[in-house]
Amino acid sequence: MIICMAGVAGDSIVDGPGxxxxxxxxxxxHHCQGCHNPETWDFDAGTPMETRDLAQIARDNPLCRGVTFSGGEPFAQPEGxxxxxxxxxxxxxxxxSYTGYTFEQLLQGTPEQRRLLGLLDVLVDGPFVLSQRSLDLVYRGSANQRILDVPESLRQGRAIPAPPRWQGEY
Ligand code: SF4
Structure with a gap:
């Protein structure tokens, strides 16, 4: 399957632990005011890539143990x-995965969006809100965004925070 990509970083240390x-x-x-990546907004730009080739990029780095979907909006291409x-x-x-939607919005999303949600371990949710921006936050840009344990949140039907290593504690 094809995903339209803006880029891939094979050795990131800022989009989650490790x-x-x-x-x-x-x-x-979403077009958030103050977005750090406005060049990713245009749905007519980017490079189409096969999922099997994208998966290989993670395998090519033997130190990589986790992957993060970012954007742009990953939930705008949920099938891929x-x-x-x-x-x-x-x-x-x-x-x-990052998303500009909230966890609660995705629970009411399309079947494809709910399928993607169900495959995640962690979701960093909500739009970037400039008035709530803080450089002290780990793995997120504004205080309204939450880092959630997706399997546990789906089990309980409410937003549950991800484990401490996702909150900057080691
Ligand atoms: S959701 Fe993310 S990529 Fe989209 S406009 Fe907001 S900050 Fe930018």
Whole structure:
């Protein structure tokens, strides 16, 4: 399956704990004021890439144990990211995603969005809100955004924070 990409970082240390492969997709409907990546907004730009080739980028870094979907808005291309998540989850990678939607919005999302949500270990949710921006936050840009344990949140039907290593504690 094809995902339209803005870029890939094979050795990120800023998009979650450990060394991760971060997939930046192209296209975002949220247009947050102060967005750090406005060049990813345009749905007509970017480079189409096969999920099998994207998965190989994570495998190419033997230190990589987790992957992060970023953007752009990964949930605007849920079918492709669900396929990529399935491939990498089966190989033991931790799967995290950023989104401009809230967890509660995604629970009411399309079947494809809910499928992608169900494959994640961690979700960093909500739009970037400039008035709540803080440089003291770990793995997120503004205080409204939450870092959530997705399996536990789905089990309980409410937003549950991710483990301490995702909150900057070691
Ligand atoms: S959701 Fe992310 S990529 Fe999209 S506009 Fe907001 S900060 Fe930028």
């Amino acid at each position: 060394i991760r492969t971060t997939y930046f997709c192209q296209g975002c409907p 990211f669900a396929e990529l998540a399935e491939i990498l989850k089966a190989e033991g990678y931790e799967i995290a």
